[in-house]
């Protein structure tokens with residue numbers, strides 16, 4: 001049986017936390033932490049652009065691959081900032097049941 005999406009994200013978060021004390025030449029995540037925030041943000045931007053290109057090419061397996069790369073690098077960003085993945089899932093859960101259109105109309109600016 002495949003692991004649940006929540007378990008995958010929590011397991012990856014655990015690995016990314018452990019990699020904070022790993023040597024940069026032994027771990028890709030550790031190498032990103034060592035290079036710093038700008039490098040992590042550049043990777044997030046690159047993977048977002050690659051996701052867009054894959055979607056335009058209408059190749060669903062390539063799109064899944066690029067979204068996985070994007071999610072991975074966003075997870076590295078969250079770990080770098082010490083933000084737990086549950087902060088994001090809690091925010092999504094909080095939004096459930098509120099129409100995006102109604103939320104937008106209620107904004108003051």
Ligand SMILES: N=c1c2ncn([C@@H]3O[C@H](COP(=O)(O)OP(=O)(O)OP(=O)(O)O)[C@@H](O)[C@H]3O)c2ncn1[C@@H]1O[C@H](COP(=O)(O)O)[C@@H](O)[C@H]1O
Pocket residue numbers: 012015019026027028029030046068069072
């Ligand atoms: N899920 C991932 C994962 N997804 C993507 N990547 C890496 O993200 C990088 C994506 O870079 P690109 O596609 O842009 O390719 P690239 O040109 O090689 O990258 P750059 O040289 O430009 O940085 C590749 O090196 C991938 O291997 C990942 N690296 C690690 N993980 C997970 O993290 C765990 C620990 O990995 P380490 O930290 O390397 O031990 C692994 O077991 C996996 O579970």
